Amino acid sequence: MRGPGHQTGASGPAATARAVLITGGGTGIGAAVAERFAADGARVAVAGRRPGPLKEVAASVGGIAVELDAADANSVRDGLAAVLTEFGRLDVLVANAGGHGFASVTETDDAAWDAALRANLTTAFTTARECLPSLIETRGQIVVISSLAGLRAGPSVAGYTVGKHALIGLTRTLARDYGKHGVRVNALCPGWVTTPMADAEMDEFAQHAGLDGREAAYAAVTADVPLGRPARPSEIAAIVSFLGSAESSYMTGAVLVADGGAHIVDLPTLAFGHAGM
Template sequence: MDSAGTAGSSIAGRVVLITGGGTGIGAAVAERFAAEGARVVVAGRRIGPLKEVAASIGGLAVEMDAADAESVKQGLATILAEHGRLDVLVANAGGHGFSSVGDTDDAAWEASLRANLTTAFVAARESLPALIESRGQIVVISSLAGLFAGPSVAGYTVGKHALIGLTRTLARDYGRHGVRVNAVCPGWVTTPMADAEMDEFAGHAGLESRAAAYAAVTADVPLGRPAAPSEIASIVRFLGSGESSYMTGSVLVADGGAHIVDLPTVAFDHAGM
């Protein structure tokens, strides 16, 4: 039976920490958990957006660099002093890494891995004592880039792939302690980071709008559209509740079906065959 209770589904009263909680998927996850009565903590390096999210949901904003152990320890101390426990960690913080291997210098490589991998590793490691005590959950936000390689995104792709390895090793080692760890791999989601990519892509491709860019990058996706952040938040909520009580080490793909497409046959589609 999951720690969420006999029904296994309620998240009311649970303490949820979301790294990178100020925008995009993180903010949507915060809203979803708060709507069901969870005590939500949004954390990140930019306190302004965090305070806005926290104010809108009645949560707590904590300025914290998820890749820095001392910063995470201080953040957790604040959370435990305020709420007395931690039930769910959503390791959502991430960053860029958009260049090929040959064009990625040492500083850019280290920065990308720090943003996309070290943030989850450090936040998870420092949260483990509290999560073991509560028999809690970790939800790692990876990406479709954690399963496949896009063009010239070396640091991002490697970091997101490594997050799946981190998910599995945490699940393997800490399942006996009652901690469940699962990952989510979203495809295109209409977040501020993706919006910026679409704006850049639209300029290069001669497209008239951001919407046209999203339509272009999802043209061969079975559902034919990007996800809204709230759609990913629903999956995270499931993994952070007792409804997923016998799942650990799992990787859930939420990409509109992109991963099932056989690329060599896409040309047949375009030819109307």
């Protein structure tokens, strides 16, 4: 599947531009990352399992849509082959696919556990493994999208939390093993971001908590965040762009947090803040 406005093949003036593959590229953070890299002059491949959103994003950024299952090695190989045929190289992998695992341990059966780890960890592991030979050739970058849930634990999100924590370990082991080949690997942990997935969570939370709609829910969950608001997808995409560029040339194995300051808050002192002290 190809979007309009791109050059076919690896020849021509555009052939020297960076080539970027983004998993989970059809919506939310992935779509914003595609827009940012395209604005930076890169050639962009958006990958995922839903062809409709992928085609829309690819068309909007003049890139290509690659339908694949990021946790399936054969599917990733086929998708990567399409990217290499189109662009002739791969410079940046953004491992953004994720989801599932929103229940406590006792409420998570074997199938749900497997699904959570597959969605949140295996997708990044498999895609990185299959893309590494191409990234070694270009001395490229991998940006792993984890979450604040990769550093902290929320209520009843066992599979998601464990998967996102494991992505930090994956980032570090990739950085350790492949830095000698010139491949840099860094992770980004966003907090609340106004994506379709978060919007759905806010709608559910608002109904459960008796709040007046989505905006009230976002306000409630960021009330104790120093910046007092969720991030826009474009703000997260700007950091991903930095990590996937020469501007971060001496960074590898790093874990950056973009959560409006949520991770610095000392929970036992919240009562003092609420009291105006």
